[in-house]
Amino acid sequence: MASGLHDRRGFDSLLRINLVLLALSLLMIFVNWKLGLASFIFLCITFISSEAASAPPANSPDQFEAWLRRKGARKPVLLCLGDSLTHGTVSSSFTPDIPYKLSSTLGLSPPTQNFFMDPLWVVNAGQNCITTHGVLHERLHRALGCFPDFVLIMIGTNDMQCLVNGTLAKAIVKINKLPEVPTMEVYERNLTKIIDYIHNHTPQTHIGVCTLPPMGENLDANPNRIIRQANEVIERVVKKAPGKVTLIPVYSRFESILEKKSKKSGSKFEYHYILSSIQVPLFYMIPALFDWNRLASLCGNTLLVDGLHLCERGRDELVNLIVEWLLSANVAKAIAVKS
Numbered sequence: 005m006a007s008g009l010h011d012r013r014g015f016d017s018l019l020r021i022n023l024v025l026l027a028l029s030l031l032m033i034f035v036n037w038k039l040g041l042a043s044f045i046f047l048c049i050t051f052i053s054s055e056a057a058s059a060p061p062a063n064s065p066d067q068f069e070a071w072l073r074r075k076g077a078r079k080p081v082l083l084c085l086g087d088s089l090t091h092g093t094v095s096s097s098f099t100p101d102i103p104y105k106l107s108s109t110l111g112l113s114p115p116t117q118n119f120f121m122d123p124l125w126v127v128n129a130g131q132n133c134i135t136t137h138g139v140l141h142e143r144l145h146r147a148l149g150c151f152p153d154f155v156l157i158m159i160g161t162n163d164m165q166c167l168v169n170g171t172l173a174k175a176i177v178k179i180n181k182l183p184e185v186p187t188m189e190v191y192e193r194n195l196t197k198i199i200d201y202i203h204n205h206t207p208q209t210h211i212g213v214c215t216l217p218p219m220g221e222n223l224d225a226n227p228n229r230i231i232r233q234a235n236e237v238i239e240r241v242v243k244k245a246p247g248k249v250t251l252i253p254v255y256s257r258f259e260s261i262l263e264k265k266s267k268k269s270g271s272k273f274e275y276h277y278i279l280s281s282i283q284v285p286l287f288y289m290i291p292a293l294f295d296w297n298r299l300a301s302l303c304g305n306t307l308l309v310d311g312l313h314l315c316e317r318g319r320d321e322l323v324n325l326i327v328e329w330l331l332s333a334n335v336a337k338a339i340a341v342k343s
């Protein structure tokens with residue numbers, strides 16, 4: 005495992021193959037310059053966007069450690085554990101928005117720093133492609149090194165993808181080197197262990213556990229039937245958990261919005277990989293034209309850009325819910341004590 009808290013899982017072989025092809029396309033220019041140049045440009049675009057999509061977030065735990073060494077005083081810390089939805093490089097990133105929304109809700113002046121912003125330092129330990137197993141065994145111990153006052157957990161979408169489709173399951177097991185294919189029972193055990201681990205190591209920490217957002221915007225389709233089962237599991241785990249654990253109802257908030265739109269519009273969940281591989285290059289190469297909302301609208305989606313990841317509208321709904329939870333967990337007092 006890499007020494008840092010992030011790696012490029014799911015993208016590493018793609019990046020390597022891309023580099024080799026780039027070199028070949030340069031040679032090709034001497035043989036057939038039109039074809040060579042066209043492939044060179046295409047490969048540059050795919051390389052730059054895969055690099056950006058797999059890069060660690062600017063507010064990663066590693067950055068936080070370095071930054072904290074230079075700082076004296078402390079503010080309350082929110083640690084976010086999750087997958088690509090939290091990582092925020094293939095969709096609209098929600099973690100940087102939390103301090104803004106929080107300060108405006110509390111009537112404080114807006115944040116000014118770059119990555120870790122007063123009044124609440126948000127650390128992003130999200131990792132593309134990861135499952136509950138990876139969070140538990142590879143991430144949790146080191147991520148808790150930032151001594152969080154609050155921990156947000158939104159994990160399980162990749163575990164559930166394994167239940168939806170065998171092809172996806174094979175890919176996710178391989179990328180994460182999982183000992184077995186996740187099942188609902190395995191998911192429940194792993195999620196319970198994650199919460200227990202946090203509670204045992206930092207009993208005073210408030211834990212917010214999100215229900216999983218829909219997979220595809222058609223709520224009647226099979227992937228969302230599985231998501232609703234997972235969310236029942238999450239509710240059960242939160243009820244039984246020791247300590248200060250709160251359920252954050254992401255699914256029902258999204259459901260109340262999606263129920264109002266036509267069932268037929270929106271991309272099929274199964275196409276999210278293909279869509280994403282077109283949308284991500286457009287977002288990174290032509291940002292003036294394509295924000296995530298625009299890309300979502302082009303596919304008939306409202307909250308999920310490719311049927312899985314969040315666009316800005318989805319992000320804003322999530323941030324509202326997170327701030328509601330933080331307020332109920334007395335974040336105002338924590339800020340007052342540490343300033």
Ligand SMILES: *[C@@H]1O[C@H](CO)[C@@H](O)[C@H](O)[C@H]1NC(C)=O
Pocket residue numbers: 135136137182183184185186190191193194197
């Ligand atoms: C966590 O999930 C993996 C599969 O992804 C499974 O092999 C492992 O047994 C699970 N851990 C627990 C404690 O259930």
Ligand SMILES: *[C@@H]1O[C@H](CO)[C@@H](O)[C@H](O)[C@H]1NC(C)=O
Pocket residue numbers: 169170171172274275277
């Ligand atoms: C499973 O996913 C793959 C890859 O996205 C897709 O080609 C295939 O049609 C899916 N299978 C089913 C049964 O939906």
